[in-house]
Amino acid sequence: MKTPIIALLTDFGTKDYYVASMKGVILKINPRCTIIDISHQVSPQDIREGAFLLASVFSYFPEKTIYLAVIDPEVGGKRKPILLRTRNYFFVGPDNGLFTLVAEKDGVEWVIELTHSKYFLSPISSTFHGRDIFAPVAAHLSLGVRPQSLGKRIDQWVRLDLKKPEEKGERLIGEIFFIDHFGNLITNVERKRFFSFIKDSPFEIKVGKERVSKIGQGYWEGEKGEVIALFGSADFLEIAVREGNAQKQLRLNRGDPILIERRV
Amino acid sequence: MKTPIIALLTDFGTKDYYVASMKGVILKINPRCTIIDISHQVSPQDIREGAFLLASVFSYFPEKTIYLAVIDPEVGGKRKPILLRTRNYFFVGPDNGLFTLVAEKDGVEWVIELTHSKYFLSPISSTFHGRDIFAPVAAHLSLGVRPQSLGKRIDQWVRLDLKKPEEKGERLIGEIFFIDHFGNLITNVERKRFFSFIKDSPFEIKVGKERVSKIGQGYWEGEKGEVIALFGSADFLEIAVREGNAQKQLRLNRGDPILIERRV
Amino acid sequence: MKTPIIALLTDFGTKDYYVASMKGVILKINPRCTIIDISHQVSPQDIREGAFLLASVFSYFPEKTIYLAVIDPEVGGKRKPILLRTRNYFFVGPDNGLFTLVAEKDGVEWVIELTHSKYFLSPISSTFHGRDIFAPVAAHLSLGVRPQSLGKRIDQWVRLDLKKPEEKGERLIGEIFFIDHFGNLITNVERKRFFSFIKDSPFEIKVGKERVSKIGQGYWEGEKGEVIALFGSADFLEIAVREGNAQKQLRLNRGDPILIERRV
Numbered sequence: 001m002k003t004p005i006i007a008l009l010t011d012f013g014t015k016d017y018y019v020a021s022m023k024g025v026i027l028k029i030n031p032r033c034t035i036i037d038i039s040h041q042v043s044p045q046d047i048r049e050g051a052f053l054l055a056s057v058f059s060y061f062p063e064k065t066i067y068l069a070v071i072d073p074e075v076g077g078k079r080k081p082i083l084l085r086t087r088n089y090f091f092v093g094p095d096n097g098l099f100t101l102v103a104e105k106d107g108v109e110w111v112i113e114l115t116h117s118k119y120f121l122s123p124i125s126s127t128f129h130g131r132d133i134f135a136p137v138a139a140h141l142s143l144g145v146r147p148q149s150l151g152k153r154i155d156q157w158v159r160l161d162l163k164k165p166e167e168k169g170e171r172l173i174g175e176i177f178f179i180d181h182f183g184n185l186i187t188n189v190e191r192k193r194f195f196s197f198i199k200d201s202p203f204e205i206k207v208g209k210e211r212v213s214k215i216g217q218g219y220w221e222g223e224k225g226e227v228i229a230l231f232g233s234a235d236f237l238e239i240a241v242r243e244g245n246a247q248k249q250l251r252l253n254r255g256d257p258i259l260i261e262r263r264v
Numbered sequence: 265m266k267t268p269i270i271a272l273l274t275d276f277g278t279k280d281y282y283v284a285s286m287k288g289v290i291l292k293i294n295p296r297c298t299i300i301d302i303s304h305q306v307s308p309q310d311i312r313e314g315a316f317l318l319a320s321v322f323s324y325f326p327e328k329t330i331y332l333a334v335i336d337p338e339v340g341g342k343r344k345p346i347l348l349r350t351r352n353y354f355f356v357g358p359d360n361g362l363f364t365l366v367a368e369k370d371g372v373e374w375v376i377e378l379t380h381s382k383y384f385l386s387p388i389s390s391t392f393h394g395r396d397i398f399a400p401v402a403a404h405l406s407l408g409v410r411p412q413s414l415g416k417r418i419d420q421w422v423r424l425d426l427k428k429p430e431e432k433g434e435r436l437i438g439e440i441f442f443i444d445h446f447g448n449l450i451t452n453v454e455r456k457r458f459f460s461f462i463k464d465s466p467f468e469i470k471v472g473k474e475r476v477s478k479i480g481q482g483y484w485e486g487e488k489g490e491v492i493a494l495f496g497s498a499d500f501l502e503i504a505v506r507e508g509n510a511q512k513q514l515r516l517n518r519g520d521p522i523l524i525e526r527r528v
Numbered sequence: 529m530k531t532p533i534i535a536l537l538t539d540f541g542t543k544d545y546y547v548a549s550m551k552g553v554i555l556k557i558n559p560r561c562t563i564i565d566i567s568h569q570v571s572p573q574d575i576r577e578g579a580f581l582l583a584s585v586f587s588y589f590p591e592k593t594i595y596l597a598v599i600d601p602e603v604g605g606k607r608k609p610i611l612l613r614t615r616n617y618f619f620v621g622p623d624n625g626l627f628t629l630v631a632e633k634d635g636v637e638w639v640i641e642l643t644h645s646k647y648f649l650s651p652i653s654s655t656f657h658g659r660d661i662f663a664p665v666a667a668h669l670s671l672g673v674r675p676q677s678l679g680k681r682i683d684q685w686v687r688l689d690l691k692k693p694e695e696k697g698e699r700l701i702g703e704i705f706f707i708d709h710f711g712n713l714i715t716n717v718e719r720k721r722f723f724s725f726i727k728d729s730p731f732e733i734k735v736g737k738e739r740v741s742k743i744g745q746g747y748w749e750g751e752k753g754e755v756i757a758l759f760g761s762a763d764f765l766e767i768a769v770r771e772g773n774a775q776k777q778l779r780l781n782r783g784d785p786i787l788i789e790r791r792v
Contacts, residue, residue, distance in 0.1 A: 003559055003560065005555060005559070007548070007552075012445060013444075013445030013446075014278070014301075014303060014304075014305060014542070015303055015305040015306075015444070015445050016303065016317070016444045016445050017302065017303065017317050017320040017321035017498070018444075018445075018497075020271070020300065020301065020302040020303065020321045020324075021320070021321050021324045021497075023300050024271075024300075024321060024324030024325035024326075024329075025324050027269060027298070027300070027325065027326055028324065028325065028326045031267055031269070031298070031326060032267065034555070034559070035300075036548065036551050036552075036555070036563075037542075037548065038545065038548040039542060039543055039544065039545070039548065040542075041542060041543040042543075044445070044446055044509075045507060053544070053545050056545040056549070057545035057548045057549050057552060058552075060548075060549045060552030060553050060556065060659070061552035061555065061556065062552075062555055062556045062559060065552075073483065073484060073507065074482075074484045075482055075483065075484070076481055076482030076483075076484065077482055077484040125496075125497045126481045126482050126494075127482055127483060127494065127495075127496055127497050128496075128497035131324065131497065132497075180541075180543070180544045180546075181540060181541030181543050181544050181546075181572070182541075182572050217604055217654045218602075218603055218604030218605055218654050218655055219601065219603065219604075219655060220601060220602045220603070220604070220605040230654075230655065231655075232653075232655055232656075233546075233549075233653045233655050233656035233659065233660075234545070243573060243601065245572075276709060277708075277709030277710075278542070278565075278567060278568075278569060279567055279569040279570075279708070279709050280567065280581070280708045280709050281566065281567065281581050281584040281585035281762070282708075282709075282761075284535070284564065284565065284566040284567065284585045284588075285584070285585050285588045285761075287564050288535075288564075288585060288588030288589035288590075288593075289588050291533060291562070291564070291589065291590055292588065292589065292590045295531055295533070295562070295590060296531065299564075308709070308710050308773075309771060337747065337748060337771065338746075338748045339746055339747065339748070340745055340746030340747075340748070341746055341748040389760075389761045390745045390746050390758075391746055391747060391758065391759075391760055391761050392760075392761035395588070395761065396761075
């Protein structure tokens, strides 16, 4: 039998005891589970960032991987704990939109509200459902517990309203929505969208005070310090600086606009 | 047979080769071991912080988990290397007080000074016993080596003198002793202590310039930016800011006082 | 059969989806593989730092460990993807000098240029060969695929020209080439080199404005705040501050010189 995999995504950081408690809980229930960290450095309480990271990575894991994703500002409040089944994967976490993008990409089979406290720790703290509800549910699921026994099917679940690029005449207007470790500015303009807009026309990309008029093939293009545009490994338009840090050099932030102008 | 678990806590950070060397040493001795990181971001040489983290997490792991904890400012000096057995777990590390709180919580069965160099790497560096003594001992233990063969029983071992909250008339005076990734201010006032002091009286909590007079149920209480008091997932009184960072907003640090006033 | 180990070293950081994608790819190909993180915090694009970390840690892992090392500023450009076999280990990554030091220390058996795209992901992005080429190759290798089937033997591969300490009369001139999490300044002066230069003479070490004239045994030597010199756990001369941070106190950086003067 294959070792089940539980992959963790949180905004807990790696300094505290939070992530390790979740791992302890999982291993107590299923000692044979393989636990993988996706990231624990999602910006605090930033559901959108979490949704993007999850969507960029999930399809590279084996089928039936269980994603345990806890960016959960409303913990202990009204939001529901859920298990979402897509075509190929399982997602356990709060119902706050975190699974919007993976649902779009992989297709949703069903969603269960986690209600059977038999599969939770006891007592349940009001501040840490990652440890007390989500981790034990993921672990029981990895052991083969039937999803139906974890709760009841629901039809409504929360989707984020994620901004897509807008077309205005000869302009496509997107925004920076993720900045990676290297300072690369990742925008919400997907490769397909870009090329269906540009077709064969010449173009100019405006970002901050910079202008770029071609798409590079790699981070090594241009001269040292030159601003380049390319499609990153998640297929979004990205602004980088050769051997440098685009965020620092351009002084831009998440939410800042990027304009693509078609020259006709 | 169950896979043995070795759980690591250090102040080594994750940038250098230190943690990975320990993992290599463990896997060379016991390739079937499951290695889990608790945290490697304990403040450098901060034994108290390490003791708190260990105490907040250890009971969530399976019985017989081996904790390999190395916050070790006196490495190569006079402090002893020890193996401490509590009711349910094993702790390997320096005898400098790091195990004070877990010993209190789980009860100590016995303590062994690690003296049998047969279970150490050779040669032993004077600066990195985590790699050269503690990791190989933990790995041998995980293989089933009898604890007695690792060294000799000792009766004296180091306990930290950890500050407990003090009662002065209608005041309970505690302090901030840990600040987490979210900027939540975790104090040394335990839930039990708080309620046995307050009973049914109204109260006021004074922390920096802030006054709070109720205990919240979750981080989502109050308005955005409001200072709230609640009991965190390790059952200590904690000061947080809704959708914010209490450390930054209140400009407080570890060691700063918190006063609980009973209104009579 | 032993569980194969794949050990990862990158400059990707741990915030993004990059490292996790590599792990997903590996587990999809070989779910039984043990994946260990060495570090993902190599300074961006810093091949020298990566080479040093790898050289400091590799020999502590079991024989046949597969090192998957991706510090790859030229990704998608002209540099070759390679598999390097040393006496005891395998190294998969870009041919840019990252393996210079491990090759020196462990001896090279052969080098293969990775050309057989059958063992790559498809399609291959131009920006992330860590995920699309190196991770799948390492995973296939861990499954027992014959190295010869991964590509063709090459005779030329890139070695870094790493600065060694220079002797000028009664002076040995080295430099700081790594600064660890504690702020310890690690130099390129190896223990052997130091003692073969000094022999039994008295000496003075000059680093910044500081002068040290003895070698300490541990970080606990001297008074709090005192600057000390010692040989660290990778056997290089290192400048530290007792219970302090040498980098902050001395305000020195990588590349700054260290002078060892023999008093005759």
